[in-house]
């Protein structure tokens with residue numbers, strides 16, 4: 621399961637779930653005198669490569685932040701380009717991913733996306749739901765606060781209907797109503813481009829996740845850069861509030 625894993629990485633202590641905030645596409649392009657959209661196009665290739673790398677190295681899940689609830693505030697042309705890019709990528713890459721056994725999920729409020737994109741996403745989720753090679757989770761129109769508000773709304777509705785008692789609300793129940801219900805929490809979060817913030821990404825789910833920040837712009841985040849992130853992860857001691865050293869990924 622661990623093809624071409626660099627020799628200095630311990631296969632026993634790899635993160636099982638990696639999450640990435642793919643940042644710096646715009647700056648990557650601007651630095652080269654290109655329009656920002658060229659950065660997004662290149663960034664999509666980087667993501668495809670990273671997915672392949674995770675699969676090769678035996679990492680079981682990859683979550684990528686593709687579009688935030690705040691990204692609608694960008695110029696219309698950029699938003700339109702990104703939406704078109706998502707559609708084209710899904711069309712172009714779907715068959716190959718299906719063939720490779722990739723299970724694909726989308727998290728976020730899909731209801732504000734175009735009808736054709738929504739239909740395509742729901743179909744892809746249904747058709748790949750039994751695949752087991754790797755779980756690829758794409759966050760589109762995702763915002764963590766929006767996600768948590770949505771959970772509150774659903775739970776209060778149940779309580780109002782007499783189907784839920786306040787004392788039955790606990791962490792497990794809340795987790796079951798998040799977009800990520802049933803998914804393992806990320807072990808490692810990577811953010812590129814030198815920014816050190818979460819930008820409304822997985823606030824609940826990252827409570828005990830190891831974080832790694834790099835100055836590299838997303839389109840340049842290659843296998844070697846990922847290798848460095850994993851080396852850093854393997855030096856960490858995940859204590860989960862305890863005193864002892866835990867050596868299980």
Ligand code: IPE
Nearest residue numbers: 642643644645646647648686
């Ligand atoms: C991340 O790159 C991609 C998306 C948010 C869709 P940016 O577009 O944020 O790139 P910078 O941060 O402006 O360089």
Ligand code: IPE
Nearest residue numbers: 641642643685686687688819
């Ligand atoms: C976060 O990046 C969102 C995605 C990567 C999709 P942004 O570039 O939108 O974040 P801010 O605005 O710098 O916080």
Ligand code: MG
Nearest residue numbers: 643644645646
């Ligand atoms: Mg950015």
